[in-house]
Amino acid sequence: MMTLLEGKTVGIVGLGLIGASLAAALRSRAVPLRRVGFDLSSDTTSKALHLGLVDVVAEDLHTLCNEADIVVLAVPVLAVPGVLAAMAPHLLNGETLLTDVGSVKGSLIAAVQSVFGELPPWLVPGHPIAGGERSGVDAANPELFARHQVILTPHEFSDFSAIETITELWQSVGADIQMMSVERHDEVLAATSHLPHLLAFSLVDTLAQESEKYEIFHYAAGGFRDFTRIAASDPTMWHDIFLSNDKATLTVLDHYIEHLQGVRKALQTHDGATLKQIFTRAKKARDYFSSILEQRAR
């Protein structure tokens, strides 16, 4: 059924966790696509080739663009403008589709407009809602996208067939597709991903400063482990994400700080009714979220 991919070549730029996992998933599911990879680190490309994640490594972006029918940009968010500029002359043929995997879509659109002067029809931005504590090619996981969501944010001039092809690409590795506007994507991700990461980084750093030599962490329990797992993510990647999605993150961060001040006041005034109300509402919402995840797992 995957007729739009048959016999084509996908070029993956950046073989970190997401890029390498996409390559691994395409291989493990025998998706009929030739896989060409590119990465600035020759260590990484050697490993990707050795592990059989890619069929061939492109020596440069020029070669990759020449060979690929579909280019997947899987580099850190702040590296996108430079990589786009380098690829621009080779993408202008209009036959190569371009998608990406970045956690922020507004900055990708801005970079494309700045490099190409327009939003080309062969551009379909995307964002797989998947990741992990570990990063890099060694963490490649062929099941990373299975039953996970990929949000596509096509723009008003995106080719319909380009949207179809990118949809098939992600469906072929087991993902579910959601369509959303760029603005809504960045708001939703600020709330459900970027803010939680900010809070976790901030909590762990606060506690590290509470006690000498991390002594306090010796008494932390399983709940704390889960709560801070996301603070083990790659600092550079998150630095890029926050600087790229600063406005939406600030908006929801301000809502959060306001909420926290309310909780603080209830605590200080021993207003147990308000605390219980908040906790009960939160548990109800969390239980709902849990039920979504259970349904999805089935």
Place this chain on the structure above:
Amino acid sequence: MMTLLEGKTVGIVGLGLIGASLAAALRSRAVPLRRVGFDLSSDTTSKALHLGLVDVVAEDLHTLCNEADIVVLAVPVLAVPGVLAAMAPHLLNGETLLTDVGSVKGSLIAAVQSVFGELPPWLVPGHPIAGGERSGVDAANPELFARHQVILTPHEFSDFSAIETITELWQSVGADIQMMSVERHDEVLAATSHLPHLLAFSLVDTLAQESEKYEIFHYAAGGFRDFTRIAASDPTMWHDIFLSNDKATLTVLDHYIEHLQGVRKALQTHDGATLKQIFTRAKKARDYFSSILEQRAR
């Protein structure tokens, strides 16, 4: 080797997750203790008896105190003063040991002082650092305490043999024992457990208010699931904990809000260097915490 427990009777007051799991663990490890249980809910006591968690159900606290050599108080933190007052006449024989499992130790000490007018030698407060998303007798888990820490906070008049007996009780179900002052316990738990729960409840409630019908939760990923798991905990239990450990929680909450304001400012001024510094420090601390957990699991 468990000579201090041999032939004795333990009375467990409150057969929620912790009380029922202690009973289950004592049974599953064949610890030579008779197990008497008490709970206000007859549904709960029937189940505990039916599942074989307890050998016998006490009809009232008077009976339980009469039968038990060791009483384990496993009721919500704010229920402690009332239960203590009801048990007081039967504990005053001085032969029954008393311990508890509460997440706050300062309020337990205050309740004991208020009911008994002193800190009796047969009191050894305790706190198993263990729990779970589910609560109640149905969630009883005999392995809940295995390789988990139990913090004991004996006071200056606690009998040495009482401390030894309670230590053996928890070691017999696989726990590691830590000794700590009441004040330090409440500070450490405020930072590593109470604050994270407050932040998680607050985040989930903030997001629930961001979108109609929880729509936003449909786009949340695995990291968000982990981050908010603790917001599914029992609201009443946490209401009690926060009202009992308000001072230590407020102190560390204020440190956290101050830290968050610094992060907010860095975000607003696009101060990437500060953001990366914070994230890198946090990742280092989180990786250290991760290594503690790995060592413990071995």
